[in-house]
Amino acid sequence: MSGPVTGSRPSGRFWYWLALSGCVFGGSSTGFAAKELRVKVLPETPLPYVTTVTAPLARHVAVSEPAKMMVIGHRPKHPVHLSFYRLDDQGLVIAGEPVSIMLPKPAALVSNPNWALGILCHPHLPLVYVWQDVEPLTGNLPVEGPSVAEFDHLLIYSLAEPEPKLLLATARGPEYASGNLVGGFALNAAATRLYVPSMQQFDVATKKFVTGVGWLVLDPDGLPPFDSVDAPVEVSLAAAPAVPTPDAATATAAQAAKMAAIEAGKAAGKPLTPRRYLETAWTFSVQPSPYCYAPLNDDIVFAASHSGPTYWILTDRLGRFGYHYVQPYVPFRYRVTAHPTAPSVYVTPVIYDGRMMRIEHADGYFTLVPQTLLLDNIVYHSTPILLTKTNQLVVGANGRICLIDLEADGRFKAAAVQMTVNNPTVEGIAWSEKFGRLFVPVEKLP
C-alpha cells in the first residue's frame, strides 16, 4: 500500500508553506508572554517642549525654578564639575557661557578625582544641593583614611546672586562611605527630607560599618539643623507639618545664624553634625546604597538596591522593607520612578536594553506580577521622569529620548515615540513643571 501513496506525499513546497503558515500564525506571540508589550519602531517626533543645551559629558541635570537656573553635573573626565546656565522667564537658556565651578575637597585629596554624584534644587528657595564623592584610594590608603574623613559630601550652594556661592559643606567622616560612582539623592515634596546615599553606621558587635538608607533633615531655610555630636536629636518619622516657605530675607537671616552657630561650635571644639535619620537593612547591605530613591510620600519610599527595586514603609515594623528581584537580572543597574497618583513603580535597567518594568503597588507594597515594555533598539541611560500632565514617561537613551504613553492606572500602552538628540548616552534629564520644559544636555547643537 505504501507504494502508490508514497508518490502522493506532500512535496517539499508543501512543507515550506506549512512552516511559513506556522510562523505567521504563531509569530505574533513567540517569545513574549501575554503581559509583555513590545514596540518595534518608535516614530521620530520632534517635541516642542524640549530644551537642548550644549553640555558635554553631562551626567546630572537639575533646574532651579526660583533662581531660573539650570545646573549640569559632568562626568569625572570633564574639566569642570558643575556648569550653571541662566534661564529666561520661559525656561529657555540665555545665550552665553555657563558659569563653571570645581567642587571643593581637602588638600590631602588633591590628586584624587572627585565628582558630583547627584544634584537637586530646592523647589522654593534658590538653593542647589550637590552630593559629591571622591576616589578614596591612593596607593594603599584605607577607604576611611584621615583624608577622607575631612571630605564633605554635601555641598549647598546659594543661587541668589549671579555667581553660585557655597553656603555650606557638611556630611563628612566615616558615617558616609566614599568612592561610589552612583547613589540615590532625592528631596521629599515638602523639602524637609534630603535623602542621601552612602550612609553607614558603625556596628559595635561586628566592629564594621553597616550600610544604610536615610535622610538629612532640612529646616524651612533649606539647611539642615545641626546637633551636638555627643547628643544627637531623635528624628521624628511622622510626616512633617506643612511649614510656609520663608521669604528670601528671612531664609537668608536663618541661614546666616545657623552658619554662625556651626562656626562657633568648631571654635569651641564642639563640632556639630547635621541631623540625620538612618536605618540599616540587609536589603541595602552593599554600597552604593541605594542606587536611587523615589519617595512617594513621607511614609512610602521606593528605592533601588543592587538586584532590583525595593520599598520602605516607615509605618510598618513587620514588613518594613520589600526587595523585589526582577528579570532581566542585571545587578547594579536598576533605577526606579514612582507614579505620583497611579499605583505604579517603573523599573529601568540602564545600559542594558529597552526593557522597562511596571510594578503595581498597594499602599506601597509590591503586588501581583510586573508588566514589561520592550522598545526595540533602545538602551536606557537615565532614570525615567513622569510627565504628570500628559501621563507619559520620558527616559534618556542611546542618542535619543523616549516618550512612553501610560494608561490611567499607570500600565504601559504599547505606544512610544522618540526624539533623536546629539548625545550618545543621555544620562541626565530634568523636567520643570513651572516652565513646562524638558531639559536635555547634548554634546553639541546641530
Next chain:
Amino acid sequence: MKNLPKESNHSGWHVPESSTGVAIAREPRPSQSLRDVPPRLANKTNHVFSQPGNRWLRITVACLVLCCASTASARTIVLTDEDCEDMAAITALAPRIGWAGISYGPGEFINSQIDISAKTSFLIRYPMDKIPKGQRVTKAELTVPFVYGTPTGVRTQVRRLLVDWGPGVCHQYRRVRPERLEWNTGGAMGLGQDRAVKATASALLKGSGEHVFNVTEDVELWHSGKAGQHGWLITTDDPTGYLRLSSPSWGGLKQWKLRITFEPR
C-alpha cells in the same frame, strides 16, 4: 515552538503555536496518516494531487485535514508562570506584604525564592481562557519546583481558593482595589470560605526537584463554570517544617507549569 510537549513530535507534523501563544500539541493518531488511506482513495487522491495545477488544492486539503484532525482529538496545552498575572506570597509574619518570599532580616522580605510554612503560603492563578470552549478536561498537572526544605520533608498541599483576590493581596486582605476586602480568616485560612475544605493534592516533599500535582478536578471545575476560577493556595499545615520554592517571579521563571489535556465533550 516553546513549551511544546514531547508528544507533539510523535506524529511527525510541525504544529504551530496557537494565536494565544500556547503550544498546542496533537496527540498521535496513526489513523490520520496519509499512509493509511485506502488504496482506491489513495490512488484517486494521488491522481488529483499529482496534477500540475493542483498544488494549491493539495495544500488546502492538507491543511483542512490537519485542522480537522487536531480539533477532533485530545489536545494538550502547557501554561507556564509567564502566562500568569496573579501571584502572591503571603505571610502572617508581615500581614500587609504581597511578596513575602523569604524573610531576609527583621521586617525584610525578598521575592527571589518562596518559603511555604504554616504561616506562609503561595497563591497562583493561571488563565483558563486558553482552553477552547466545549472541551472536557481529561487531565491537568501542576508542576511545582522546589529547591530546599526541612530534611525530613514537608507535607505540601495544593488547595483550591474559593474567593476572588487581586491587587494588594496579602495575609490580611484578599484585595485592596477596587475595594478593600479581607479574607474570612487571615492568610486565606478559612476552610470552606477562603480555601477548599479538602486539599486538591498533597505530597511529602524534601530535597530539591519538582513535583507534579494532579489538579484535574479543579481545572475541570473551573473550565465547566461549576466553580469560580480563583487559583490555588500552595501551603502546608506542618507546624515546624518549611519548603523553599523556586520563585516564578525570578529564578524559577518558566518552571511552574500547568499541563492541561482536553478533548471535545
